[in-house]
Amino acid sequence: MPQRIQVNVTEIESILNQILNTKSPPVGRCRLLSSGFGPAHALNICEDITGHKECLGCGNCVDACPFLFREPYRRDKTEQRTSMALESTVGEDCDQCCACVLSCPQVDTTIKHYIVNHRLVEIMSRLAQRIGDEDDMDLDLFVEEAISG
């Protein structure tokens, strides 16, 4: 639930690209680069949490992750549905697809727009190249299931 004035991506582009180029779930670090809770949240609490950047534990990133969709047994490692859980269950097996970042309510829209406008073509092309890769049968099966479903 970011603030109205959000992070200017041109000021963080270098570190953002380092995060997106790393084979590890990027959502937690993108959240920390974001503006945090806006003042208009509807939570019934007295404390002023404007600007707080904590994970809400909503589980959106866990649900959106295609790697966990293909290997759902990994979710059994923990009951938590947080970015930390994503990091411990996916780790270096991350597809670097950015679905977790795009689904997170705590990541600024400016960061999401940057990913869609500057990274999505590369992401789609990288994932498309893996289709048909003999070492990546799970992705083939995932695509077949998605098409037939």
Ligand code: SF4
């Ligand atoms: S959603 Fe994509 S980028 Fe995020 S952890 Fe899963 S595979 Fe990695």
Ligand code: SF4
């Ligand atoms: S999507 Fe939800 S659970 Fe995942 S990092 Fe964002 S706030 Fe936390």
